[in-house]
Amino acid sequence: MNNNEYDEETGLPKDKSYLECGLPQWLEESIEQMEAAWQKKDNGEEYFHWDCDFCTLQSDINVAEVEQIISSEQAWYLREKYLRLKRYDDDIF
Numbered sequence: 001m002n003n004n005e006y007d008e009e010t011g012l013p014k015d016k017s018y019l020e021c022g023l024p025q026w027l028e029e030s031i032e033q034m035e036a037a038w039q040k041k042d043n044g045e046e047y048f049h050w051d052c053d054f055c056t057l058q059s060d061i062n063v064a065e066v067e068q069i070i071s072s073e074q075a076w077y078l079r080e081k082y083l084r085l086k087r088y089d090d091d092i093f
Contacts, residue, residue, distance in 0.1 A: 019077040027064055027078075030057040034082050058083060 005014055023031075034057045040047040058079070065075040079085045 016077050019074045023074075024064065024069055027060050027070075030060040031078070031082050033057070038082075038084075054083060 006012065007014055030053075033053050037047060037050045037053040041050055061070075061075050061078050061083075064070045065072060070078075076087050080087060
């Protein structure tokens with residue numbers, strides 16, 4: 001990797017996909033279901049279970065984080081990538 005692939009401030013890779021390594025199977029399954037739901041929604045298809053898929057993934061991420069199966073950093077990465085949520089810094093509010 002060259003220096004452009006690392007965050008100058010943290011020294012961590014800019015590509016955060018490493019945060020998806022070692023996820024439990026049940027969480028991976030929820031992610032796959034949410035990806036399929038987003039694909040339908042983004043293509044304009046009627047899909048009446050999107051909200052259920054969203055809530056299931058959010059719940060699974062929360063459980064994995066609270067049970068310390070994944071880190072808070074991993075949890076937020078997953079929320080931002082698969083739930084399309086935005087994390088705001090605490091000092092903004």
